[in-house]
Amino acid sequence: MKRELTLSQLRHLTLESQGLTKPNPFGTGKNAVLTALEQLGYLQIDTLSIVERAHHHTLWTRIPDYQPVYLNELVQERKIFEYWFHAASYLPMKDFRFALPQMLDIKQSTTHYYNADPKVMQYVLDTIRTEGPKKSRDFEKETKKAGSWWSWKPTKIALERLFLQGDLMISNRNGMQKTYDITENVLPQNIDTSIPTDMEFAEYLVKTYLQAYGFTTIKQITHLKTGGLIRKNVEEILKSMLQEGTIQRINIENSPPIFIKNDLLEKSLDNATSSIQLLSPFDNSIIHRDRIKLFFDFDYKIECYTPKEKRIFGYFCLPILFGDTFIGRVDCKAHRKEKEFELIHLHVENTTINLELWLKPFLELVKSFATFNNCETLKLTQVTPSKLTNTILKFNNHG
Incomplete structure (x- = not known):
């Protein structure tokens, strides 16, 4: 039914x-x-x-x-x-196993973006098989040895190609620095x-x-x-x-x-929520922009790839979700050396929802997120509409 x-x-x-x-x-x-x-x-x-x-x-x-x-x-x-x-x-x-078809396609492709030199790929594979897991910078050190016929860039391309075609897997990561190993050494036997x-x-x-x-x-x-x-x-x-x-x-x-x-x-779908979330631009819930526009009436685009003069909301705006409504977005930056988290520009787009319902929990959430970013202080630079600035600052100062 x-x-x-x-x-x-x-x-x-x-x-x-x-x-x-x-x-x-x-x-x-x-x-x-x-x-x-x-x-x-x-x-x-x-x-x-x-x-x-x-x-x-x-x-x-x-x-x-x-x-x-x-x-x-x-x-x-x-x-x-x-x-x-x-x-x-x-x-x-x-x-x-559901990654295997793409790995196979890349392995059989001669025109893929990572069109690495087969000799360099074999060298990289042999080195990792013999010496153990390697980072790309480990090969960079090798290129500085006298008589080296390869350079760091081809070995990096080879690493990426071997990873994408499934011969290598990432066995460890330190920040954005990846460590590669032979797939059979990483993959559990029961997979x-x-x-x-x-x-x-x-x-x-x-x-x-x-x-x-x-x-x-x-x-x-x-x-x-x-x-x-x-x-x-x-x-x-x-x-x-x-x-x-x-x-x-x-x-x-x-x-x-x-x-x-x-x-x-069959579940009850009437459990309205008043929770508030500050989402990443790449959060699973918002990554399909047309879906968010269609079902939530929220037109979202990350503008870090947009020329500065054409940006509307800011370089790195985070969507603000209150209950099931996107009430706005805020352009943020963590100034890590200064340990300051800056709300560069807070855009309040839904003004039909009473500010007092969401503002206090929002500021508490932002402070918690600042701590997660290893920041100790919070700075609010600009608010739109500007008439809300004093109210928000007052809430923040008494929060």
Whole structure:
């Protein structure tokens, strides 16, 4: 039996699936990191460090006692691994086999971006096999020896190519410095390494998105996956799941067909939340910008890649989510040497919600996030609308 859902109920359902509606949704400590990653399906790794990097920020949002060392410890324990989802990501080790098709494609490709010199690739492989795990800078030292016929750049390209085609895995990470090892040395023996069929891969994508978001669309499932075959297979999997009764298809005005898990439809969806979140621009919940625009009426774009003169909100704006409503965004920067966390420009975009409902918890959240960024003081530079500046400063000074 079909159930009619309001837009608000859909928003709550997807935020709950994302772990954004209650404290400690995945538990606490390092175990919560693995639980969260298995629920979300992947965790995007980002190099930008204007504030704490995206992979750490995303987990801190859901795990209050999160420590950045947890991720690398889980890599060392072989419970998670690094590879490509729609971007460089951490993935649950149990899903390793679903990375194999892309590895195979890259291995067979002669035109891929990492078109490394085969001789250098063989040298890199032989060196790691003989001497053990290596960082890219270890090869940089080698290039300075007299008589070296290779240079650091080709060895770095070779490392990346060997990683992407599955001959190497990342066994350790210190910040953005990666350590590479032979895949057979990293991969647990009990991991399934059979290459999934096209239909198995499509089923993995469908189930990953349904689990992580509660409901999904074909466009989201096939995000950045090129070719007609993957879409055809996804449609087949969805059709089969509809026939089994594990999902339902619902239609919302101005939206493509939505596919939703049946077990979620049986839950109470009226538990409104008033929690407040300061999200990373690369948070799983907001990474699909058209989905956020469609279901949350929030038009979001990160502007660090936009020329300065064309930016509207700022270099690194973090979306602010209150309950199931995006009430604004704030351009932030952690000045780590000065131990000062700056709110460069706070944009309050939803002024229909009473400021007193969200401002105090927001400022408490920002202070907590500043501490997570190893900052001790908070600085508010600009507010839009400007008429709110004095009110916000007063709240902050008495908070």
